[in-house]
Amino acid sequence: MSLAACRAEDSRPALSFSGSGLGPEAELVRRQLDRFSDRHPHVRVELRVTPDAADQRHQLYVQWLNARSPAPDVLQLDVVWTAEFAAAGWILPLDRFTPDVADFVPAALRASKWQGVLYALPWFVDVGLLYWRTDLLQAAPASLTALEQAARRSMTSGETPFGLVWTGARYEGLVTVFVEYLAAAGGGILSEDGRVTVDAPAAVEALTRMRREVGADGVVPISALNWREEDVRLAFQNGRALFMRNWPYAWSLLQDPARSRVAGRVAAAPVPGLDGREAVAALGGAELAVNAHSDQPQLAFAMAEFLTAPEQMLERARFAAQLPARLSLYENGALDGVLPVPVRPVRQALNAAIPRPVTPVYSELSEILQVSLHRALTGQQHPAAALAEAAANMRALLARSGLAADTGAR
Amino acid sequence: MNRQATPRRRESLHAALLIAPAAGLIVLAALLPIVVTVSEALHGHDLRLPWLGRPFVGLANFVEAAGDPRFVEAAIHTALFALVSVPIELALGLALAVVMHRAVRGRAVIRVAALLPWTVPTVVAALIWRFMFESFSTTSFNWFIHPLAAWVPIAAADVWKTTPFVAILLLAGLQTIDPALDEAARIDGAGPLRRFTTITLPLLAPALVVATAFRVLDALRLFDLVYVMTGGGPGTATEPLSLYAFVVLMQHLRFGYGAALSMTVFLFTFAFAVIWIRTMGRTLTSERA
Numbered sequence: 001m002s003l004a005a006c007r008a009e010d011s012r013p014a015l016s017f018s019g020s021g022l023g024p025e026a027e028l029v030r031r032q033l034d035r036f037s038d039r040h041p042h043v044r045v046e047l048r049v050t051p052d053a054a055d056q057r058h059q060l061y062v063q064w065l066n067a068r069s070p071a072p073d074v075l076q077l078d079v080v081w082t083a084e085f086a087a088a089g090w091i092l093p094l095d096r097f098t099p100d101v102a103d104f105v106p107a108a109l110r111a112s113k114w115q116g117v118l119y120a121l122p123w124f125v126d127v128g129l130l131y132w133r134t135d136l137l138q139a140a141p142a143s144l145t146a147l148e149q150a151a152r153r154s155m156t157s158g159e160t161p162f163g164l165v166w167t168g169a170r171y172e173g174l175v176t177v178f179v180e181y182l183a184a185a186g187g188g189i190l191s192e193d194g195r196v197t198v199d200a201p202a203a204v205e206a207l208t209r210m211r212r213e214v215g216a217d218g219v220v221p222i223s224a225l226n227w228r229e230e231d232v233r234l235a236f237q238n239g240r241a242l243f244m245r246n247w248p249y250a251w252s253l254l255q256d257p258a259r260s261r262v263a264g265r266v267a268a269a270p271v272p273g274l275d276g277r278e279a280v281a282a283l284g285g286a287e288l289a290v291n292a293h294s295d296q297p298q299l300a301f302a303m304a305e306f307l308t309a310p311e312q313m314l315e316r317a318r319f320a321a322q323l324p325a326r327l328s329l330y331e332n333g334a335l336d337g338v339l340p341v342p343v344r345p346v347r348q349a350l351n352a353a354i355p356r357p358v359t360p361v362y363s364e365l366s367e368i369l370q371v372s373l374h375r376a377l378t379g380q381q382h383p384a385a386a387l388a389e390a391a392a393n394m395r396a397l398l399a400r401s402g403l404a405a406d407t408g409a410r
Numbered sequence: 411m412n413r414q415a416t417p418r419r420r421e422s423l424h425a426a427l428l429i430a431p432a433a434g435l436i437v438l439a440a441l442l443p444i445v446v447t448v449s450e451a452l453h454g455h456d457l458r459l460p461w462l463g464r465p466f467v468g469l470a471n472f473v474e475a476a477g478d479p480r481f482v483e484a485a486i487h488t489a490l491f492a493l494v495s496v497p498i499e500l501a502l503g504l505a506l507a508v509v510m511h512r513a514v515r516g517r518a519v520i521r522v523a524a525l526l527p528w529t530v531p532t533v534v535a536a537l538i539w540r541f542m543f544e545s546f547s548t549t550s551f552n553w554f555i556h557p558l559a560a561w562v563p564i565a566a567a568d569v570w571k572t573t574p575f576v577a578i579l580l581l582a583g584l585q586t587i588d589p590a591l592d593e594a595a596r597i598d599g600a601g602p603l604r605r606f607t608t609i610t611l612p613l614l615a616p617a618l619v620v621a622t623a624f625r626v627l628d629a630l631r632l633f634d635l636v637y638v639m640t641g642g643g644p645g646t647a648t649e650p651l652s653l654y655a656f657v658v659l660m661q662h663l664r665f666g667y668g669a670a671l672s673m674t675v676f677l678f679t680f681a682f683a684v685i686w687i688r689t690m691g692r693t694l695t696s697e698r699a
Binding site: 055059062063066084087088089161169170171216221222223225226360361363364367371372374375378380381401402 | 458480551552642646662663
């Protein structure tokens with residue numbers, strides 16, 4: 001039974017999935033939903049189209065869920081939304097369905113939980129990578145210090161105008177870069193028990209390093225403070241930098257000789273740690289959750305489970321180049337020839353992956369941080385002052401939301 | 411008396427009936443949204459934190475705004491932007507209007523050419539100016555990364571886009587001035603500058619007052635140019651009030667606080683409109699008397 005065959009006068013109960021309506025992604029989802037619907041002929045499976053822009057999709061979900069709409073039954077969530085939706089009571093705790101979660105990428109699983117309870121299943125993951133030019137450098141740098149030294153050498157010798165490029169515009173991408181530098185320095189934005197630690201010495205050290213990199217004698221161009229993923233990729237692909245911090249999607253574009261000047265001369269590795277510390281990578285991706293007002297929670301969970309099964313994840317990797325959220329798929333060459341990007345560095349990065357803070361007020365927390373980071377990086381504030389202000393604003397936000405650590409987090 | 415009053419009363423009832431649909435529409439379209447916004451502004455309402463409910467908080471949202479440095483800065487940005495950009499637009503618009511007024515040959519062509527920037531959609535204009543200033547940037551200096559320099563592309567785009575609007579308003583004003591006055595002054599021996607300052611400018615004052623009101627009201631609601639060009643950055647160095655209200659409403663989903671911020675934008679523009687029309691209207695009428 002195909003989706004097209006199920007039309008209006010169908011009296012079967014409906015089960016809807018919220019997803020993209022565009023291009024190969026929509027085709028892939030439709031194909032997988034068709035297969036699910038073959039196994040469950042007594043329901044009518046629907047694809048409810050939602051915008052691809054994260055902000056817009058988020059806004060729509062919030063409107064629907066506030067109105068207690070029972071559809072869509074299965075929601076696709078950005079990794080940083082799960083805690084918000086869980087705390088609001090908009091999605092169901094999944095423990096009652098006793099899912100098998102042992103295989104999921106640990107960082108993605110951490111992002112799927114709120115107060116120790118599982119609320120979503122990891123669907124695909126994304127992870128920060130360091131790209132470098134193999135014709136100018138033999139091996140990936142072992143530490144951030146070595147990275148900076150190599151970047152500077154490349155600039156002074158005139159091989160590349162810039163040493164390193166990263167996403168420094170005032171948006172979520174800046175937070176992911178900071179999260180990596182921060183973890184490399186041994187710090188975090190929130191502690192395990194939900195306290196704000198973004199004004200700790202490790203954070204000041206991380207931000208000071210970023211500011212030095214983008215400063216007058218730094219290795220990152222000042223324009224990078226306006227750059228998002230695609231600006232960064234264009235600079236790197238035109239041969240203007242030795243290193244680039246970006247996501248796996250860039251790989252196949254960089255290797256296209258028709259468009260890229262560095263095709264065949266690029267390799268990827270996890271972003272290195274500070275001297276002696278382990279490498280770290282920011283985690284992105286999406287998860288699937290069940291609408292708390294769904295009329296058929298059991299079936300909705302079955303759909304989420306089906307879409308996150310290894311078979312569907314492999315198909316997603318092949319047709320949408322999205323990384324599977326199951327560790328076992330990275331073993332035994334299961335992904336060879338499936339993913340465009342080399343599997344080894346991705347797996348290393350996934351092992352080193354850390355989620356962004358898991359909190360119901362993530363988007364506002366992140367916006368506070370974006371503003372303060374950008375002020376410090378554009379020289380309007382000292383790193384320590386900027387982070388002190390960010391921390392004060394975050395504490396006020398958590399207190400106002402009833403989420404402060406000492407008042408008993410929800 | 412009674413015989414006269416009844417038809418009059420009937421007439422006024424008739425009038426009320428005829429006015430009712432229009433009045434109803436105004437209430438629906440203009441007043442209702444404002445009333446809803448005011449009510450929202452008096453409540454604590456965060457869509458993402460449903461466990462907090464929607465309690466009545468009185469003026470707490472406005473008190474929070476007064477103590478919110480980002481709001482205060484945004485208010486200052488908005489006021490400074492209006493103070494700087496509007497006078498430039500008025501000066502250039504006046505010059506352009508005089509040129510269009512004086513042009514003997516190719517009048518139509520000149521007027522169409524002058525109006526072109528006004529016809530470009532703001533978002534498109536903003537993108538064009540952003541690309542232009544990005545190409546003016548070097549590896550060591552970038553217009554959009556310096557907190558003060560980032561205002562230059564915004565103000566430039568605004569001046570470029572709205573000067574034609576000012577010019578057209580002033581041109582209409584110029585055309586109502588009787589050329590005989592100018593002629594008489596010339597015969598009396600007044601030079602061009604004297605004639606401009608003592609005849610043209612005073613007679614143009616009503617048009618100038620209207621143009622200023624339109625431009626200041628627009629500038630106080632500055633949003634789209636900044637949204638496209640800088641997003642309010644670097645940091646929040648170019649963030650005007652409307653953009654901050656938008657961020658709070660649409661990104662943070664804090665409807666209560668966001669409504670309070672929107673109300674302040676409304677109150678500021680409303681206060682300006684009232685004060686401006688009262689003072690300028692009075693001076694203009696007293697001058698004429």
